[in-house]
């Protein structure tokens with residue numbers, strides 16, 4: 001069994017962050033491990049508070065894992081602020097790294113800043129160059145690149161411009177498009193489109209976390225990048241179709257193994 005590591009924030013309601021990542025890793029028959037960067041007080045209606053974990057404790061969590069356990073895939077999610085990004089980059093640099101998927105989490109669906117605006121520079125300079133695959137949604141790609149992205153042509157341009165900043169592969173996610181949910185993968189030469197009609201869904205909390213963790217697990221399991229993204233896209237589509245209500249707001253996506261097994265995704 002392969003070992004997957006998420007470096008991300010905790011979501012008390014279990015729909016996004018560390019909790020979504022670990023559920024996704026388990027559904028993909030990998031062993032999930034976590035380095036917590038921040039604790040959020042969050043539910044289906046919003047994010048109400050955040051406590052950042054100190055750089056020393058983040059470094060010690062990373063050291064505890066890598067000094068002892070072989071890691072086959074890493075996913076990075078919420079990284080909050082410059083000091084958090086710097087300690088993650090500087091500590092990870094000391095080790096031989098497996099594929100690393102960066103979900104550049106910035107603003108939650110409910111509108112809370114999960115990355116301090118000032119930390120964007122550190123994210124670009126410290127994390128992008130060590131990334132195998134970056135998975136921005138449209139607002140995140142716009143924030144990094146500084147221009148509007150409203151159609152497929154602009155998504156391709158964004159993928160090229162993001163590739164220039166260091167990652168080996170770029171997946172620009174189209175969850176924020178109006179008609180389709182088409183994602184664009186760029187490998188430095190070719191574009192690959194993952195087409196999906198928009199599902200009229202209410203319960204989509206944690207879609208980005210789930211997709212990036214599914215790709216991480218697939219890469220850890222030895223899949224080539226194209227297949228890893230294709231299978232993860234199938235997973236997230238079913239996860240969204242079967243999203244459900246647990247509170248008064250936006251509920252989580254679905255992670256129960258049997259559903260995916262039946263659909264031939266896992």
Ligand SMILES: Nc1ncnc2c1ncn2[C@@H]1O[C@H](COP(=O)(O)OP(=O)(O)O)[C@@H](O)[C@H]1O
Pocket residue numbers: 136137138173174175176181182183196197198199200201204206207208209211233236237240
């Ligand atoms: N309504 C939807 N129907 C189908 N797929 C969706 C929908 N919303 C998001 N997705 C897909 O879910 C994945 C996560 O995308 P997105 O929601 O844009 O990320 P984030 O949670 O980071 O904003 C992408 O593959 C996207 O295309």
Ligand SMILES: Cc1ncc(COP(=O)(O)OP(=O)(O)O)c(N)n1
Pocket residue numbers: 008009010011016017018040042077078105107108109110114204205206207208209210
């Ligand atoms: C702790 C934490 N990390 C990440 C997110 C954002 O998750 P995402 O998958 O982009 O989902 P939504 O916020 O869009 O529902 C989060 N909310 N909390």
